[in-house]
Amino acid sequence: MPKRTWIAILIFTAVIINYVDRIALSIASKPIVEEFGFTPVQMGYLFSGFLWTYVICLIPIGLLVERVGAKRMVGGGIAIWSAATALTAATAGFASLLSARLAMGASEASTFPACGRIIRNWFPERERGLVTTLFNGGSSAGPALGALVTAGLVEAAGWRTTFVLLGLLGYVWLAAWWIWYAEPEEAKWLSSEERIKVLAERDGDRKAVNAEPVAPSSLRYLLSQTSVWGLVVTQACLVYTAYLFLTWLPTFLQSTRELSTLNTGYLTAVPYLITIVLSVAIAWSSDKILSSENIRSGARRYFIAAMAALSLLIVLAPSVGNLTELLVVLTLVLTGSTTGAGLNFTLASDLLRNPADVSRVIAITALGGNLFGLIAPIITGYVVAGTGGYDWAFMVAAALLLLGAISTLTMTRQPIEPEFTDRSSRQPSFQTQQAHP
Template identity: 50%
Template structure:
């Protein structure tokens, strides 16, 4: 992507990367934490899941705040809160204080995806949206890739407490850059007039004919469209596997595959790194596909989503992987598929959403849908391990959900998100309304 708007992609990539570094920090340190606090698999499952409880609870209110007060202000508050909570996790002296720190972290992290969607809608021309969304989402996989190696070494050398302090400190560096350099394209001084005009003239294209700006419908009206529900359910079927890997993969490698802490970090990192590259490649491919197949408002990006979810369903083969190399290959394909599905699903939301004023709230709803499934994944897995003594059925459940998600994407996301009552109305003047 040419010109200075590429810096927006860098901001978004690093935002997602830091977000997921902080999330996976607990998984990397799971073994010493479980030993210190005498936690069972079920207890760890609840602890792994805990940050998603507050994350999902705050998503829709945060989405509304972002639509009202802007991405810069609300995004900055969010990363301040979650970075501080991550650092303070290292001071936890009981299960209750661990749980409290994770809940506060989850509340802060609820800004990430709505901020990303809002920034992409404001800054990125519609024909580049799939690529930039893929860059943003690939940060979610770069974070674990880096963190799996670096934090594993830190946990082994200086202990799990300092690993959280260091992980939390990285967020404060990003926050400083965000406040110094970020703004809307209409406002920033570091953008040329020509590029500013390009962005403002071509950033709409969100499911409305001719790219004409329309008034925000509000969440209540959007909920009457099957497309929004289809996007949320697709996200849920996908995110279940994402959180299964994010929370339990290091423990699986250490307990069932008998790898050391350092080696499990490396084996975890490789699939996440592969997912970064493949996610961006598939996002670019989806943009190319749409420019030759009816444009973004056609909704044809759903076909690429279904393909990515079918690829990810190879997680069904994990119990049959006879070697570490085979396991890494299967894990790489699975993570690449779910990474691509997330970024493409977010892009499809922007493709089919007529009003830029609805982006924060619509994205929040879709992410809530995803995280209701994601919330269940660590807990269900804990009970499955306790009941069966292995991880096999945990992987089977995830694979079945991915296949179901592909079907939902193909059948429920076929129309722009226009409530029936206004489908026949002419384009409206832009006037923000509350949900």
């Protein structure tokens, strides 16, 4: 097993912890509602609260990654959000609970921009689809493990103790990260042979190992690129469904199937666990099927469109009577939305000709996705309260999934060239180039 696999495992587990902390409130919602008497609309705001600060902080953090460094950005983020998770146990009502979620969201914004840069630095071009999807697969593994662990802890120790223990988990990970992570050029535990392979193949045939790096492009320039907007719109449409499930799936199962908190945890975990396996298989296929030329031209968009189409099965969820059939539908919807979102991050890296732009474009893309993720639980709360069911809530998600499929097929057809071709002059260049200058 290549030693760079440990980097993939580290960032994968970081996202798992990220999402365990996100879904914990959803799993523990029943005793929290019983204690505080929150309405569905209030719970909708609490479910989405962490995303308010998350989206505000994404682009500033994306701009800081190149300056601060990925190691410190990821480590600092998990230290703060783990503290916020633990402090959730001390909340006394809506305002204090919302404050803890806001603090958690701001610090969690470090993960995707910084890890996007880590993947670009550490993995050959033909491995990025698998690694990025595995990394994003933490957004499935986290809810699955979070549902099981949180449900068991809530039943055994109460919801307040649960949040303290979840917060401590982040600091265990942080210790491992601080000891072992380094850039491939500096990692002492990496063999010379593997180091040469990583440095030679991480940008395909576009860059020599010792080539002078190009300065990051400005936000103005990146936002002028149609392909960047295609990535943003696609991510927004896919993430809406992912967050609808992340925040409302436990409540949906409890209210429509009359399940206990523990059984809800088990049944919520099933679709997420199966999704991880399916997502990795699909991403591996995209790496193997696509040639290096296909990858650089953005052909991964066809896989993304197929995943959005698969998620359209969400319209069947409210009408499926058998619990097993419902779990199949939910699994396929989750597979489509989460795999599509992961491959969309990979597509961003595929299209970018300048590695220094990766963290910025990942941040912009994640911002678009999480803006829609932010409104998903709120809109769902209002729709459920107004209609007394989930049919129209799932129809809204389906309409956005269709838009996402169209967007990736029509708007991500051009590579994203670097704005600056000379680090010393920093003069803008808008010319389309097929090779690194």
